[in-house]
Structure formats: C-alpha cells, structure tokens
Amino acid sequence: MTGTLFLIGVGPGDPELMTLKAVRVLREVPVIAYPRTGEDSTGNDNALALSIARAYLNPLAELLPFTIPMQPGREAAQRAYDDAASEVLVHLGAGRDVAWLCEGDPLFYGTAIYLMARIAGQAPVVVVPGVTSLTAAAAAVARPLGARNDVLKVLPAPLPDEALRAELASASSFAVIKVGRHFDRIRRLLEETGCTEGAMVVEHATTGRQRITPLADFAHDERPYFSTILRYRGIETGVGRGRGE
C-alpha cells in the first residue's frame, strides 16, 4: 500500500490563516517534510513554512528537513529536489503518508511544484490549497485584486524588462510578486508605463512584520523577498466611495 503525498498550503504567514484541512492532515500524518534554506546562527532551521505550521504538527511525526538552495531553477536546487523526492518516495513506498509544507498555496508559485513533478505517477498526490500571499496582501490594504470583469495579471519581478513592459502597458489591475532585490528596477518600469498611481507595497503580509507603503512614498532600504506591489484600478465597484477617493 503506497502512502499519499499531501502538499499542504500553510498560508501567507499568520498561522491562523491555515485551513482546517491543513491542520487536520498535519495532526494525522506520520512524516512531515519541509524545505529550509539553511540554519540560523543558533542552529535552528530557516524554514518559513515550518515556522507557520509549527503549533499544529503531529507531535509524534518524523520531521524531514530538506536544504534547498535559493534559485530553484538552478541545477543545485534541482538536484536538491531530486534528493528530496527520493527520500520522500522511500516513506511513501513503505506505506507512510508524507506531508510537505508549503508557504501560501502549493501551486501558486510554490516550490512544492518541483517535488510534485518528481512524485506524480509514482504515488498518490493530494494538494491542500491555501491562502496565497496575493489575497493576503489585498486584505492588508483592503483593496480589491479584481472585481467584475477586470483582468488581473500576476507578474513575477525577475522577468526581463521588455516582458514586464508589454504586460504593464495593457494592465489595469496587477500584482508584482517576488519583488525583493528587483524593487528599484520595478519602480522604474512602473513609472515608465504610467502604472504607479494607487500602487501599494505590501511586505510580510499577515505577519508581525507586515508593512504597507504607497509606492510613491517608499523610501526604506530593506527589500524583503516577500513583498508584493499591488495596483487595483477598477472603476465600477464604487470602491473608495466612503473614503472620498
């Protein structure tokens, strides 16, 4: 009897934004795997998904950390996923269910995608969707992502300038994700394409470090990877009516 791989979206940061299903599965599975980028100076894992879910894990579960280099497209990271998949398959082959912890939602720009690609076809895979950083950022600024017939574009900041320019030129509502060190370049592109008005920068949404700044006022030096730039330019929802906008 092959075990099942559960890809568990643990949400954007606030543990209370985990779903009931994520909590149930994490209390039941005998093996809980998660990616970490390394260890901090005190020897603890740098593992965001683990830190979100920590209070809800089966206390008897075996924990399987996998060190994944940043830059998931690169060869070293792909080898790390190969190794993780091999080890996970040993547990699945022995009939043990395995949960893999994913920040946000597993299939929305998540690293679980690389693991899923390696396991699919060899064992059952169940995806438990989670709250994304996208809707969490919109909730933080209390503005729509999209309404009625708005097109919403999700634009990863590392894209080349010309690709971003082409998409921004026809965009009304958009979210630029993975902003981090690309911040200055993205701000310049948004200025060039006339997309700065109403744009908001959301850092570390739903966590204790959440910070919301209108793009026009953004002046601080820190550029966290987990920052998103949102703009909503719907005209027919009446949004802002009560705020005199």
Place this chain on the structure above:
Amino acid sequence: MTGTLFLIGVGPGDPELMTLKAVRVLREVPVIAYPRTGEDSTGNDNALALSIARAYLNPLAELLPFTIPMQPGREAAQRAYDDAASEVLVHLGAGRDVAWLCEGDPLFYGTAIYLMARIAGQAPVVVVPGVTSLTAAAAAVARPLGARNDVLKVLPAPLPDEALRAELASASSFAVIKVGRHFDRIRRLLEETGCTEGAMVVEHATTGRQRITPLADFAHDERPYFSTILRYRGIETGVGRGRGE
C-alpha cells in the same frame, strides 16, 4: 464604540478549507450577514457562502440575509448593496461587530467588494482572506497556476471577444473565471488563439459536485457559473516528468 465589519472569506466550497481565523471570528460575532440570490422551492436561502460556513456559526448570532439580484453591476443589485450597507451600519453604529460571508476570498472578484466600498470610512473593516476558487481548481487538477517567472492572467469570461483575444495572444498560463453561460464562446476564442492544448475545465471545485474535464473532451450540457478553465504552460519546472508528459 463602533463595531467592526469582518469580511470573511469562507473558501471555495469544502467547509474544511475555511481558515482557523474565519472559524474563530464566526464563533464570536453577534451578527452574521450574507448574500443570497433568493429562496429555493422549500423556502431555504440560496446562499452558497452560508451553506459553506453553516457548521461554524455562533449559534446565538443574529442572521441577516440580503437578497442580491445576480448581475452585480446592474442598478437593482447596486441598490440592494445600498440597503445592505445601511442595515449593516445600524448594527455597527450600535457597537455590534458584523461578519459578512464571502465565497472564496473577499477581494478576489467577490461581492463583498461592493459592501466594503459603502462601509469604508464609516466603520473599521477587517478582511479575512480565504482560499480562492482559483487555487482550489489548480489543486483539483494537480497542476501549477504559475511557477518561477510565469505570467498568470485571470480573465473573466464576460469580457468582450477582442479584449480576451488580446490577452490570450500573449498568455502562457491563464485562468478563465465565471465561465458559465459563456462556455461556447470561450472555447471558440481559445481555439482561435491556439490556447486549448492542456486546458482543463474545473466545475464546483472542492465540493461533492466537483468535475474535471479536459477542454478537448468537454461535451456535457451543464455550464455552471462556478466553473474555471485553467491552462498552465510552464516549461522549466519538470512538471509531468513522472507522468510521461
């Protein structure tokens, strides 16, 4: 002391995909409001958000149904939101917190947007993000929405042909939402723009009525409003490696 309006995302359909935070707030608030499209033949509310959250409501809460005509952009629907906002403001003004139930996420094409626009500035508004039908549909088909530097476009089906054609022409990964009665037109547009390969139709994601059909094989007559057409065309994740794709 003014009460707080909580806009509560209750997720895509499976009650277990509600967040811990949504459940906590719904067990605490004294007033729970929700939209309904009308009553069924036995006199019960046609109210999807209510049916999702029903098991988790404060049993002592006052329930406030609001009948909202379909077609939220239309005048009758806007008047219904005016009336709902007035009634909700009476409770908030008396110091009572009010929760408004939203399918999926409140700010992702949700009707809560119309209520928020009318309350903002007059009372505190807290948005509790939820799992969207978008990530739920991706979970159902076990394919990414977007990975690495993919652009993801969310395209509402009621958009005019020329707008959809323009966005599809440059799209790799996309989700067409609110498909319903637009199904045949959307399929034709996808064929015209060469976007049918790998496209999947997901109906009623995460519910007992969930149905997944490759677009190429779709033949049934029913076209539920809550259907989404997803296509993912990432090339660098290795997705499908294990499936021989």
